[in-house]
Amino acid sequence: xxxxxxxxxxxxxxxxxxxxxxxDGDIEVVGEASDGRAxxxxxxxxxxxxxxxxxxMPQLDGIAATARITADPALEGVRVIVLTTFDEDEDVLAAxxxxxxxxxxxxxxxxxxxxxxxxxAGGESLLSPSVTTTVLGQLGARLAAEVRPELLEGLTDRxxxxxxxxxxxxxxxxxxxxxxxxxxxxRTYVSxxxxxxxARDRSRxxxxxxxxxxxxxxxx
Numbered sequence: 691x692x693x694x695x696x697x698x699x700x701x702x703x704x705x706x707x708x709x710x711x712x713x714d715g716d717i718e719v720v721g722e723a724s725d726g727r728a729x730x731x732x733x734x735x736x737x738x739x740x741x742x743x744x745x746x747m748p749q750l751d752g753i754a755a756t757a758r759i760t761a762d763p764a765l766e767g768v769r770v771i772v773l774t775t776f777d778e779d780e781d782v783l784a785a786x787x788x789x790x791x792x793x794x795x796x797x798x799x800x801x802x803x804x805x806x807x808x809x810x811a812g813g814e815s816l817l818s819p820s821v822t823t824t825v826l827g828q829l830g831a832r833l834a835a836e837v838r839p840e841l842l843e844g845l846t847d848r849x850x851x852x853x854x855x856x857x858x859x860x861x862x863x864x865x866x867x868x869x870x871x872x873x874x875x876x877r878t879y880v881s882x883x884x885x886x887x888x889a890r891d892r893s894r895x896x897x898x899x900x901x902x903x904x905x906x907x908x909x910x
Contacts, residue, residue, distance in 0.1 A: 692811045695721040695736060697729030697755065698744040698773075703796070707742060707773075710800045717807055726750030730758055733768060739811045743790070745774040745781060753784045760789025760890060769810045773798075782825045786893050792816025815891035837903040844886060850904065852879040856892060857899025 694711060696704045696719055708719045721736045723729035727749040733741055741759065745752040756770045771792035772785040785793045791810045794803065806816050842850060848869075855865045866876040880892065889895050899905040 692717045692740060692807060693720045693736070693738040694718070694740045694742060694807060695723070695729065695732050695738045696742050697723045697726065697732070697747070697752065698742070699724050699747045700744075703744075707803075710803055711742075711807060713800065714804055717804060726752055726755035730755050733759055733765065734762070737765065738768060740807050741768060741770045742773045742807075743770050745772060745776060745785075753781075753788045756785065756790050757788040769813075771806060771810055771816060779825050779828050783897075786825075786897055789890050789894065791891055791893075815893045836901060838901050839903050841887070841898050841902040842904060845883075849879060849883055849886070852876065853883055853895060853899050854904050856880060856883070856895045857905040859896070 694717060696707050696711075698704050698707070701724070704722050704724075708722075711717045711719060720738055721732045723732045725748045726743075729741070729743065729747075730750065741756075743752040743756055747755075752772055752774070756772065759765050759768055759770055769791040770789065771794060772781075772790045773794050773796055774781065775796050777795055782793055792806055792815065794806055794816070798806070810816050842853075845853065851869060852865055855868055860868065862876040862880060863873045865871070865880075866873045869876070871879075880895070883889070883895055884891070887895065887898055889898060
């Protein structure tokens with residue numbers, strides 16, 4: 691059973707999300723909160739598998755609440771899906787930078803919502819690298835002004851090559867083919883990068899590839 695917490699300032703939305711999420715019987719809503727501060731407390735109390743987090747909320751917004759969750763070692767197993775009515779590029783970038791494992795609009799189809807919860811609970815990132823690169827490409831000027839090459843310190847040449855390919859949205863199979871490695875070896879390199887760069891998922895690796903200047907906006 692996948693245990694989730696709903697954090698949204700609208701009771702009607704929470705009621706709807708609960709009904710949709712629990713429909714197939716493998717997902718259980720174990721807690722709710724109407725603002726980010728209360729949501730953070732509920733997450734710390736219940737330690738769910740997944741949090742569905744609204745962005746625009748009183749007390750503490752969803753981006754800040756997500757950042758606090760992902761920065762807490764005691765909540766390492768908690769994954770956050772940012773769920774909002776807004777699809778602004780800035781919001782997506784902020785969600786990724788805060789450590790969110792996924793980003794969905796509230797008009798998502800019910801089946802897609804449940805599948806998203808399952809994907810994230812399984813340790814995968816809902817924001818595919820290809821989607822992330824599109825968002826970051828559109829924010830190219832801002833990212834170019836924030837280049838931090840020191841993020842690459844400590845990486846081997848091969849790890850840097852793999853990070854560049856992750857940044858371009860390639861899968862493990864595609865990385866392996868590009869570098870003449872087996873998919874298993876490519877996956878091992880990605881795992882090393884996640885550990886070395888203290889990244890929770892591949893989407894965060896894409897952000898680092900841009901922020902370090904390894905990938906430039908519009909590069910493919």
